[in-house]
Amino acid sequence: MEISVYRIAGAILSAGLIFGPPANAQDKAPLKIGLILPYKGVYAIPAEGIDRGFQVALAEYGNKVAGRPIEIIRADDELTPSVGVQKFNKLVQFDKVDLVAGVVGSSVAIAVSELADKAKKPMVFVNAFADEITGKFCSPYVARTSFSANGFQYNSGKYWASKGIKTAVILGPDYSAGHSFLNAFKRGFEEGGGKVVQEIWTPFQKTKDWGAALTQASNSGAQIIYAFYAGAEAVQVVKQHADFGLREKIPLIGDQWVYDETLWPALGDLVVGAKHITVHFPDLPNEANKKFVAAYREMFKEDPDVNASLGYDNGKAILLTLDKLGGQMPADGAQFISTMRGLTFDAPRGKIRFNASNSALLEKVYVVEIVKRADGKLERKFVDEFPGADDLPGCVKVF
Amino acid sequence: MLLFVLQLLNGLQLSMLIFLLAVGLTLIFGLMNILNLAHGAFFTLGAYCGLVVASTTGSFWAALLVGPVLPFAVGALLQYCVLQPLAERGRSTHLDLALLTFGLLFATAGAVELLYGSAFYSIAMPASLSGHVSLFGLSYPAYRLFIIVAGLAVAAALLLIVDRTLIGATLRAGVDNREMVTALGININLLFAIVFGVGAALAGLAGVIAAPIMSVYSQMGIGIVVTTFVVVVVGGLGNLRGSFYASLIVGMTDTMAQAYLPEVELFAVYALLIVVMIVRPQGLFGAAGRVA
Numbered sequence: 001m002e003i004s005v006y007r008i009a010g011a012i013l014s015a016g017l018i019f020g021p022p023a024n025a026q027d028k029a030p031l032k033i034g035l036i037l038p039y040k041g042v043y044a045i046p047a048e049g050i051d052r053g054f055q056v057a058l059a060e061y062g063n064k065v066a067g068r069p070i071e072i073i074r075a076d077d078e079l080t081p082s083v084g085v086q087k088f089n090k091l092v093q094f095d096k097v098d099l100v101a102g103v104v105g106s107s108v109a110i111a112v113s114e115l116a117d118k119a120k121k122p123m124v125f126v127n128a129f130a131d132e133i134t135g136k137f138c139s140p141y142v143a144r145t146s147f148s149a150n151g152f153q154y155n156s157g158k159y160w161a162s163k164g165i166k167t168a169v170i171l172g173p174d175y176s177a178g179h180s181f182l183n184a185f186k187r188g189f190e191e192g193g194g195k196v197v198q199e200i201w202t203p204f205q206k207t208k209d210w211g212a213a214l215t216q217a218s219n220s221g222a223q224i225i226y227a228f229y230a231g232a233e234a235v236q237v238v239k240q241h242a243d244f245g246l247r248e249k250i251p252l253i254g255d256q257w258v259y260d261e262t263l264w265p266a267l268g269d270l271v272v273g274a275k276h277i278t279v280h281f282p283d284l285p286n287e288a289n290k291k292f293v294a295a296y297r298e299m300f301k302e303d304p305d306v307n308a309s310l311g312y313d314n315g316k317a318i319l320l321t322l323d324k325l326g327g328q329m330p331a332d333g334a335q336f337i338s339t340m341r342g343l344t345f346d347a348p349r350g351k352i353r354f355n356a357s358n359s360a361l362l363e364k365v366y367v368v369e370i371v372k373r374a375d376g377k378l379e380r381k382f383v384d385e386f387p388g389a390d391d392l393p394g395c396v397k398v399f
Numbered sequence: 400m401l402l403f404v405l406q407l408l409n410g411l412q413l414s415m416l417i418f419l420l421a422v423g424l425t426l427i428f429g430l431m432n433i434l435n436l437a438h439g440a441f442f443t444l445g446a447y448c449g450l451v452v453a454s455t456t457g458s459f460w461a462a463l464l465v466g467p468v469l470p471f472a473v474g475a476l477l478q479y480c481v482l483q484p485l486a487e488r489g490r491s492t493h494l495d496l497a498l499l500t501f502g503l504l505f506a507t508a509g510a511v512e513l514l515y516g517s518a519f520y521s522i523a524m525p526a527s528l529s530g531h532v533s534l535f536g537l538s539y540p541a542y543r544l545f546i547i548v549a550g551l552a553v554a555a556a557l558l559l560i561v562d563r564t565l566i567g568a569t570l571r572a573g574v575d576n577r578e579m580v581t582a583l584g585i586n587i588n589l590l591f592a593i594v595f596g597v598g599a600a601l602a603g604l605a606g607v608i609a610a611p612i613m614s615v616y617s618q619m620g621i622g623i624v625v626t627t628f629v630v631v632v633v634g635g636l637g638n639l640r641g642s643f644y645a646s647l648i649v650g651m652t653d654t655m656a657q658a659y660l661p662e663v664e665l666f667a668v669y670a671l672l673i674v675v676m677i678v679r680p681q682g683l684f685g686a687a688g689r690v691a
Contacts, residue, residue, distance in 0.1 A: 040509075042618055044517035174665070202657065203665035205622060208613050209416070211409035211543070212657035219402050235519050235614035243540045243612060245531055266519040266614050 030071040031322065031329065034091035034100040036112070037126075038079040042205065042231050043104055045262045046307040050102070050126055053304060053311025056295050061319050066327025070319075073097060077108050084108035088115050088123075098329045099124065099336060101314055106130035106177055113142045122333040124340070126314040130180050134359035135394025140334040143341065143358035145314045147279065147388060149180035150187075151362050152255070154389035156277050157188025159367070160224070160253070165189075167197050167222040169250070171213060171237070173229060174201035181228045181255070188389070189226075197222045207233070210240045218246050225250055230257040235266045242270045251275075256306045259370060264378055271370045271378065278366050279388075280309040280349040281380040289348035309348045313360070317352070320345055334399065357395035362388025401537055406658045407651075412543045414650025415550020419605035420623055421630035422557065422642050423598025429574045429637015431591050433482060434493060437500035438602055438627060439620025440507035441470035445603020446615045447511060450520050459525040459611070466607035467600035474599025477503075479592040504621060512617040522610040546608055553601065554643050561639050570594060574637035629672045635682025644684055 035054065037047040051074075063070050073095050077084035084103065091097045092115075099122040103109045109128035116123035117139040125133065125144040129152070134144055160168070170186060172178035178201065186196045198220045200213045217225050225246075229237050234257060241252045247270075252258070256278035259271055282293050282303040292312055296304040304312075321340040322329075330336055337358055344353045350363035365388050368380040424438045449466030453459060485495055528542045561567035569590060572580045581587050606619075613619070626649065634645030652671055656664040663670075675683060 040512070040517075044512070048517075174661075200657075201661055206625075206665060207657075208609070208622070209409070209413045209654075211412065212406055212654040213661075215402065215405045215409060216658050232519060232614050232616050232619070235521070236612070239521070239614070240612055243542065245538065245540070263519055266521040268521070268523070 028068065030069045031065060031327065032071045032073060032095060032097040033318065034073050034075060034088075034095065034097040034102075036075045036077050036084060036087055036091070036100060036102040036108075038104050038108075039074070039076040041079060043079055045231070045260075046104060046127075049262075049305050049307030050104070050311030050314070052296070052300055053308035053313075054101070054126075054315040056292065056299060056304075056308070057312050057315025057319055059299065060295065060316075061323075065319055065322040068327045077103065077105070079105045079108065081105075081108050081111035085111050085115060088112045092119050092121050097121075099318065099333070101318055102126050103128050106133060106180075109133050110137055113137055113139055116141045116333075120333045122336040124314060124318055124337075126310055130176055131184075131392045131394065134355075134357040135392055138357040138395035138397055140358075140397070140399035141337055143317075143337050143354065143360075145317045145352070145360045146310050147362045148359055148391045149177070150184040150392045151359075151388045151390065152277075152279065152365060153181050153184035154188040155386050156255075156365060157185040157190070157194070158192040159188075159277075159384075159386045160226070161189050161192030161194035165194055165223050167195050167220075167224075169198045169200060169217040169220050169222045169225045170196055171200045171217060171225050171227045172202070173204040173207075173233060175204040178204065178228055182226070184389075185226055185228075202233075205233070208236060210237050211244070214241055214244050214246060218244065218250055222250060225252045227252055227254040227258050229254070230260070231263075234258045234260065235263050238263075238267055238270055238274075247273075256280075261303075261305050261378075269372075272372050273369065275367065275369045275383065278306055278368055278380070279362060279364075280306045281366065281368055281382075283380065283382070284348065284366070286346070286348070286350065288346040292348040304348075313347045313349065313352060316345065316347065317343065317360070338399070355391055357391070357397075359391050361390070364388065404535075405537060405539065406654060408539055408543070408547070409658075410651040410654035411647075412546045412650075413654050414647045415547050416605060416609060417626060417630060417650050418550050418643055418646035419553060419601055419608065421627040421634075421646055422553075422639065423601040424627050425631045425634055425637060425642040426570070426594055426639070427598045428631055429635075430570060430577075430594055431478075431482075431486075432493070433486070433500075433595075434497040435500050435595075435598075436497055436624060437477075437503040437507070438598075439622075439624050440504045441474055441599035441602035441620075442606040442609075442623060443507055443511060443617070443620035444470045444473060444606070445600070446522075446606030446610050446619060447515065448603065449607035449610060450522055450615050453522045459522060462522055462610075463604070463607050467603040470603030470606075471596040471600035475592045475596030478595035479588065482595075483588055483591060504624070508617050508621060515617065517617055520610075520615040522607065522615065524611040542611060546612075549608060553604070557639055566590070566593075626668065629668055631682075632672060633675050633683055635684045638682065638684050641682055641684030645682070648683075 039047050075087035077087055101124045103125050104127040106128050109125050123142045127146050129149045131148050131150050170182045172182045254276050259274050259276045320343055324339055341354045341358050352360050354360050364385045367384040369383050371381045373379055427435050445466045448469040449462035452465045453462035524542050528545050530541050531538045532541045532544055569585055630642055630645045630649050634641030652667050656667040
C-alpha cells in the first residue's frame with residue numbers, strides 16, 4: 001500500500017517534470033510575427049530601412065513582450081501581388097504566425113488584406129499608402145501604421161498654394177500610388193486657389209528618359225513641377241531636370257521619396273537647395289525621435305532614413321498592442337486590431353493615433369530644404385510644418 | 400514649333416540610345432538565331448564596369464573606352480563555351496537558349512546586387528559636355544547631343560564594317576546562309592563568338608553612355624529587354640539598316656507619345672509591334688523569308 005502511494009507520488013512528480021506546468025509553458029512560447037517586405041529588387045533599399053527600424057523597436061523591448069520572446073519570420077513579396085499572397089499563406093498556414101507585419105506596395109497590400117480578412121489574422125501594414133487600403137478595402141483585421149496618400153499630400157497642395165504658387169505641373173508614374181499621391185496634392189492645391197496646368201503620367205518602371213515630359217513641363221509656363229517618384233525613377237527625373245537647366249526656371253518639388261537620402265550619392269550636388277515635404281527627418285527635435293535616432297545610430301552606425309522611421313512605427317505599434325494584451329494573442333484577431341486602434345503614442349514623426357478604419361494619421365508634415373553643411377555633408381533644414389489631412393472616406397464596414 | 404524641334408531632338412537622342420542597345424541583339428539574333436534575353440545583363444555589366452573605371456580614374460572617357468571590354472569578354476566566352484555547345488546538342492535550342500539567357504539576366508542582376516548592393520550610382524558627366532549648346536535659338540543639353548553623335552558614329556562605323564570588310568561580308572553571308580559559309584571553311588564558331596561579344600560590348604557602351612543621365616543600379620538591364628526586342632522585330636532579323644530605322648521609329652514613337660499623347664505612351668510601342676507582326680512578320684526592313 002505504502003509502495004503504491006510512493007508510486008503515485010513519483011508518477012505525478014515525473015509527469016510534472018516532463019510536461020512542466022502547462023500555463024507557464026504557454027507564456028514562454030514565442031510570439032511569431034511574419035514580416036513581408038520587398039527585400040530584393042527596386043524597393044530593396046526602402047525594405048532594408050524598414051526592417052532596420054523594426055529591429056530598433058524590437059531591441060527597445062529586448063525582443064520580449066510580457067516575458068514571451070518575439071520571433072520574426074521574414075518573407076519577400078517581390079513587390080508582386082501573387083507572390084505576396086503565397087508568402088502570406090505560407091506564414092499563416094506553415095509558420096503559424098500570430099500576426100503579419102510589413103508590406104510596402106499597395107497592390108500587394110490589397111491582395112493580402114483580403115486574405116487577412118478571410119483568415120481572420122491581424123495584418124499591420126507598414127507602408128501601403130493607397131487611400132483604398134483602409135477605405136474601400138477596409139477590414140477589421142487590417143491596420144496601417146503609416147498614413148494614407150491623402151493624409152500626406154492634400155494639405156501639401158494647400159500649403160504650396162498658400163505660398164504664392166499659382167500654377168503647377170504634376171509629374172508622376174502612371175500607377176495607383178502615383179495617382180493617389182498626386183491627385184491628393186491636386187485636390188488640395190486647387191482647393192487652395194492654385195491650378196494644375198498639366199498632368200504628365202509616365203509608364204511605371206518603363207520610362208528611362210524624361211526628356212519629352214520635362215520639355216513639355218518647361219514649356220507649360222507653370223511655376224513648379226510637383227513630382228512623385230521613388231528609387232531609380234527619382235534619380236533619373238532629378239538628374240534630367242537639372243540637365244535641361246530647369247532648376248531655376250521651374251523647380252522640381254516633391255516628397256521624401258523624390259529626394260530620398262539613399263539617392264543622394266547618385267545625385268551629388270543636384271539636391272542642394274531642393275525643397276520637399278517629409279513625415280520624418282533625423283533632426284526632428286522631439287524626445288521620441290532623439291531616442292530612436294540614438295538607438296538607430298548605435299545599432300547601424302548611420303542616420304535613419306524616413307523608411308526606417310516608418311518601420312520603427314510599425315514595430316512599435318505592434319509591440320505596444322501586444323504589451324497591452326499581456327503578451328496573449330486574442331482568439332479573434334480583430335480584437336488585436338481594435339486594441340491597436342485605441343492606442344495613442346509618441347513616435348519619432350510626432351503623435352500617432354488611428355482613425356475609425358484602422359489607419360494611422362499624421363500629426364504633422366514637415367517642409368525641409370536640403371543644405372550643405374560647412375563640412376560638405378548634406379542635411380535637411382527645417383522650413384515649415386503643417387498638419388496632416390484626414391483620410392478620404394470610403395470604408396463602409398462598421399467595426 | 401520650337402517645342403516640336405526640341406521634342407525631335409529628344410526623340411533622336413532616345414532613338415540612338417535604343418539603337419546602341421538593339422543593334423547587338425539584332426546581329427546576334429539574325430546570325431546565330433539565338434534569342435538572347437540576357438542582352439540587358441551586358442547593359443548592366445558595361446555600366447558597372449564603367450562605374451568602377453570612372454571612380455578609379457575620374458575620367459568619363461576612360462570609362463567609355465574600358466566599360467565595354469568586360470561585356471565583350473563575358474559575351475564572347477558565353478557564346479563560345481556555353482551557348483554554342485548547347486546549340487550543337489540540337490535539342491529544342493530556341494527554348495533552351497531563351498531560358499538559359501533569361502536566367503542569366505536575373506542571375507546578373509542578383510550577382511551585381513550581391514557585390515554592389517541595391518544602391519544607386521552614377522557616372523559623372525565630363526565637364527566639357529555638362530553645359531548647354533545653343534542651336535538655332537534653342538538651348539539643348541550638350542550631353543544629349545553627344546548621345547546623338549555617338550549613336551550616329553557607331554551606326555556609321557558598323558555600316559562600314561559590315562558593308563566593306565571581310566568580316567562584314569562573312570557576317571552577311573552567315574545571316575543569309577549559314578551552311579554555305581561553314582562549307583567554305585570559315586570558322587563559324589569563332590565568328591559567332593566575336594559577333595556575340597561585339598553585340599554585348601555595344602550594349603555595355605550604351606550602359607556607360609546612359610549612366611550620367613539615368614542611373615546605375617542592379618536591375619537596370621531588366622526593363623530594357625522589351626524595347627530592344629521591338630526594335631529587332633520591327634527592323635528585321637540581322638538587318639543593320641533595319642534596326643537603325645526601327646530604333647528611330649521606336650524612339651520617336653515613345654518620345655512623341657510622351658510629349659503629346661501621354662495616355663498612349665505605354666501602349667504605342669506595343670501597338671507598333673503587333674501591327675508589324677501581323678502585316679510584315681519579317682520586319683519592316685527585313686528580306687522576305689526570315690520570320691521572327
